[in-house]
Amino acid sequence: MGGYLEIVAARVRYGDVEVLKRIDLSVAKGEFVALLGSSGCGKTTLLRAIAGFNPLAAGEIRVGGRDVSRLPPDKRGMALVFQSYALWPHMTVDQNIGYGLKLRRMPATAATARVTEVKKLLGLEEFGQRKPGELSGGQRQRVALGRALAINPDILLLDEPLSNLDARIRLTVRHEISALQRRLGITAVHVTHDREEAMVMADRIVILNEGEIAQVGTPTEVYNQPNSAFVAAFMGAENLVDIDVRVAGEAIEVAEGPQNRRAVLRRSGRRLESGRAIARFRSDAIRLSTASATSAEDGDDGLLLRGTVEQVGYPGGIWRHVVRLGDRSVMVDAEDRFDNGAEVHLRIPGDRLYVFSEAQQ
C-alpha cells in the first residue's frame, strides 16, 4: 500500500541495545496515527527516528516515496512538538511562532500575517508580545503547536504534548488538536502512553511493546479484537482466567474447570490451538449474579465463572467488586451490590472474551 510516510524495517540501537526491532509502518496522507505503549516501549525513540534525531541502524524512512533516512532533521519537512514544549525563552510568542518562517526567508509582511493567522487559530491573539515564561502550561502548549503549524509541515510529530497539562485542560486540548489536524489535513504521528487519548484522537493506533509493533488498527479494532494477550491487557482487559480449550471447526469447547463451567464459544476468526489457554476480559463486560439464580442457565457462546466476592467499592455509577476465582482475583463492575463473601456467578459473553493459547504469549 502506498503510504505517505513509510517506515520500512527500521531498527534503532543505543550501543548494544536494540531499542526498535524492525518496525514496519505506513501512514496515509492526512492520517492521524497514535503510537501507544508504556514507558520504555520505544515509542518516543520511533518518533525521534522519524524526525531525524535518532539515526537508523537499518531500514528506511520514506516521505512521499523519497528516502529521508540519511537527511538531517531540518531537511525532512517535519515539525516536532516536544513534551517539554521547548519554547525559546529569549523570544516572544510571535518570534517563537515566526522563527520557522524567518528561516524560510518569508517576506516580513507575509510572515506577520501567517503568525497572526496561527495565533488566531490557537486563541493566542493577546499573547504575541509575551515571553514563554509568562504563559500558563496550556498556553505554552499551544505556542509549541503554533510554532510547528506555522511552517505548514508535511508531517506533524507530537511527543506526548498533553502529558504536562492538567487533566481537565487535557480533555479539551485533545479535541482541539484532532479537530485542527482534520481541518488542516496534516499527516500526524502522535506519541502517548494514555490509552483513552490515543482512542479519541487517532484514526489508527499502533501499539508498541518492547521495541516491536504489537498491533496496528483502528481504535475499535484494537479495542474489540486484540491480537495478543498483551494488547488485550493494555487495552484494559486486565482480568485473567486460565482455561482448557479444544478447537473443533468453528467452535471452541471450553472444558469444565475448577472455576468455570463447560462452555462452547463461536470461533469468530480467533487464532487458537487446543490446550491450555488464557481468557482476558474487562471488568464491565461481566454479568454478575448470585450463584443460585443462574444455576439453570447454560453457557452458550459465553463463559460462566464461579467465585466469591472479596471486596466491594463504589467508585461512582457502578459497584466495583473484587471476586476471588481460585488463586486469582478479578474486578467486576455491576449495577447491584453483592456483599462480601457472597457466592457469585460471572457470565462473560463470547464476543467480550479474548482467548489466547498459552503458547502464543
Add this chain to the structure above:
Amino acid sequence: MSGLGLDLRWIPRALGLGLLAFIIFGPLTNLVLWAVAERWYFPHALPLKYGFSYWVAVFAPRGNATGSLVNSVVIACLTVVISIGLAVPAGYALARLRLPARGLILLTLLIPQAFPNLPVYVNIARIFYQFGLNGTVLGVVLVHASHGLVYAVWIATAAFSALDKELEEAARSIGASGLRTFVDVTLPLAAPGLLASAVFVFLESLDEFTGTYFVGAPDVTTLPLLLYTAGAGGNYQIASITALILLVPSIAFMLVIERFLRADVLSKVGR
C-alpha cells in the same frame, strides 16, 4: 526575663559578626586610609595629615599610572577575545559532543595551574625570547590567555551543558541548520554564562602579576607591576591608590555574576 535571655544569646553571634566584619573591612579601611594619607608613621593609629597629592601624582601625565592602566585594559580585552574565542567552540564541543576523554581534556586545561607558577613562567619567558615575544603586548596576552582559558573553557562548558538540548532540537526540527541553531538559539541562551566567564578572564588578566613580570617587564608595565614597584619602594600611598583602582572592576564583577550567572550554570561547572 525571656527578653534578657535572648539578648545574652546574641552576644557570641554579635562578636562573630564583628570579627568577620573586621577581617573583611579592616584591610580595606587600611587601604583607603593609606590612599588619602599624606603623612603617617608609627606609633600613630591614624594618619597625621590627609590629602590627595598622591592621587595627583599617580594620574599626572608624567606618572606611569595612566599608561599602565591603558596597558592593563588593552591586554585584558585582548585576553578576553582570545580566551572566549577559543572557549566557545571548545566548551560547546565538550558539552554537546560525546567526546571519549571529556574529563581528561577538562583536567588537561588545569595543568598550567597545577604546577608552581614561577618555573612555568620562567620557561615561557625563555621560549618567548626565541620568538621575540618577550616585552611585547602579544607575549603578555598569550601568557594571560593560557591562564584565562581554563576558567573560560570550564565556565563555557557549564553554560552549554545547562542548556536544554531540546531547545536546539526544536530549531532543527522546523528547519534551522546546525550553525543557524547555534547562532539563534544556543549562543543567546548561553550568553549570560559566557559573559560571566569573559568578566572572569578580564579580571584575572587585570590582576595577573607573575607572568607579566617575566614576559612583559620592563617594556610592558601593567597596574599590578606598578603596584609592586611602588610597594617595594615603600611608597604605600601609590600602592594603595593602584590597589583601589584594581578593586573597581572586581566589585563590578561581583554585580555581574550576581545578575547573570544562574545557579543551574554554576552547578554544572566541571561536569
